[in-house]
Amino acid sequence: MSDEIDIDIDALTKRMDGALTSLRGDFASLRTGRASASMLDVVQVDAYGAMTPINQVATINVPEPRMVTVNVWDKSLVGAVDKAIRNAGIGINPVMDGTTLRLPIPELNEERRRDLAKVAGTYAENARVAVRNVRRDGMDQIKKGKANGMPEDDQKVYSDEIEDITKSHIAKIDAALESKQEEIMQV
Structure with a gap:
């Protein structure tokens, strides 16, 4: 067995947090009326x-x-x-x-509100993709660990932890999108 292999969950979490922060910045720049x-x-x-x-x-x-x-x-x-x-x-x-x-700031018409809601959806999807890319990087680290002799139990623990933080961040993105779309559609 080679040196102890360790997956940096904190670094992966910070990268996912960065995607969420970027999304909030994108949402802030959307004009809601x-x-x-x-x-x-x-x-x-x-x-x-x-x-x-x-x-x-x-x-x-x-x-x-x-x-x-x-x-x-x-x-x-x-x-x-x-x-x-x-x-x-x-x-x-x-x-x-x-x-x-x-x-x-002029009042937004219904069509423009729908367009802005779609733009918000696009921003959210980009953030989801960024989070999934971080998950993929974490899973690749686990595969490298497996090749270097990481025990199966550790692989399972890291894999589950990465999935949990991914699901958590995707849920936060979905909640932020829902809130922004409500704000946009509010007359």
């Missing part, structure tokens, strides 16, 4: 010759449920921020008010 500062996370501004995240050139606030305000710090960047928001593909047209941009 309510104002959210995170909906501008995708916006990159051409500032000082480099593409810069909007939160590094302005303060983003949500004063009302259907309004986001962007207070640009440098007066010379107001036009660039306005252009970046318009070109980001989030469907919002800013209204300039000095160095402040007001972003009224």
Whole structure:
């Protein structure tokens, strides 16, 4: 028998947690008809010759449920921020008010809500695939352990543990998707 083979369950769990965290970030960027500062996370501004995240050139606030305000710090960047928001593909047209941009969030129609629910489903499926890939990596580690003389009992214990954390993470993804789709479809 060779050296003791050990499968790092904690590392696999952290990778699955990463897929769940990424999914929550994707869900936060989906516009649900309510104002959210995170909906501008995708916006990159051409500032000082480099593409810069909007939160590094302005303060983003949500004063009302259907309004986001962007207070640009440098007066010379107001036009660039306005252009970046318009070109980001989030469907919002800013209204300039000095160095402040007001972003009224329009009501979503039924068709757009269904489309957003489908997009949320796609994000969830991508997260499920990521979790399954981590499971596959763990099972591959078990196969390598088997080739190196890992006892069958240990193989079974690790295999069961990997399956349990996989099922747990898939259930969390499904719950997050259901919650997001409810939020999207809420009028």
